């Protein structure tokens with residue numbers, strides 16, 4: 001075979017750990033093994049019917065052509081109304097970008113803005129993609145560890161210390177994947193005070209889980225709490241998680257015109273536009289009946305409570321409850337150093353995850369993939385029975401350690 005050398009941007013990054021974990025589960029299942037899969041990063045529900053019907057209607061009406069780079073008028077209006085409801089800000093169409101998922105928008109935003117040497121502040125534990133997306137686009141991720149003592153959240157002091165003249169972006173993700181942590185208005189205000197002093201720093205707020213919030217009222221966005229930052233904040237959201245539409249691949253961003261224009265210029269060369277059918281479905285999701293969102297949050301909450309209770313009863317594990325999203329971030333310090341029935345030592349969270357998969361057929365993801373160890377991420381975007389079976393199997397497997 002001819003020698004092929006991928007680009008440096010590819011060799012310096014890793015494939016997504018969560019995508020890899022999901023692929024491994026599929027492989028084991030194809031081999032006939034029964035796996036309790038707690039790696040899932042997507043709702044187990046089907047897309048609501050009225051959303052699917054909107055897609056069918058769009059096809060029937062011949063809405064099967066390219067659209068403008070930043071979306072159909074229907075989708076633009078739906079996004080503008082949705083953002084006005086949630087943030088109090090009425091964005092103009094020239095401030096909107098759409099893409100094949102929030103993921104693709106974040107990637108393109110970094111591609112559109114980073115030059116070699118530009119720094120991006122990424123908080124650990126982080127969504128696995130952020131550091132690699134920065135690296136792939138010639139930037140330098142500046143990882144700020146936000147441990148359990150600070151609720152896995154960035155403090156004003158830590159932010160102040162991380163900012164340099166090279167800082168281009170701060171990436172915030174609330175509710176957080178993997179910890180479920182949510183910033184309240186006071187916390188956002190104190191981060192805002194630091195950011196106001198450093199006018200060269202832009203903020204990318206990834207709010208993809210904002211509907212999946214277990215607290216009172218509506219979650220507050222940085223741009224609502226600190227409106228002065230709206231002219232340097234790119235708000236990223238989408239329909240994947242709130243409406244169980246991960247496969248439709250539709251996300252959106254809203255922010256300052258120069259930032260959005262640079263993203264849309266790249267999108268015009270990368271994709272032209274996301275699927276017109278998915279755009280019609282997303283418009284229906286954002287403007288239609290929201291009962292699905294409310295109902296699914298109730299279901300997630302019940303699963304979360306069962307899992308938190310069960311995991312905290314397992315000697316060696318502890319976890320705080322998630323304020324949003326559908327993951328638990330489990331501290332496994334108490335298990336490190338123990339010995340398996342086969343005589344192997346659990347040296348780190350990666351060993352623990354392998355042990356759980358091999359001895360208990362439970363799949364979770366090691367904290368080290370998210371930049372903080374020793375932890376593991378457990379998803380509760382799966383049936384209550386699976387959550388219960390998983391927690392029981394984890395407890396049994398850990399009881400066998402010496």
Ligand code: PMP
Pocket residue numbers: 041100101102103104127173176177206208237238239240241246250251
């Ligand atoms: N941000 C975070 C924090 C996520 O967890 C995910 C999905 N795993 C995304 C963005 C991407 O979502 P989308 O399906 O819209 O690309």
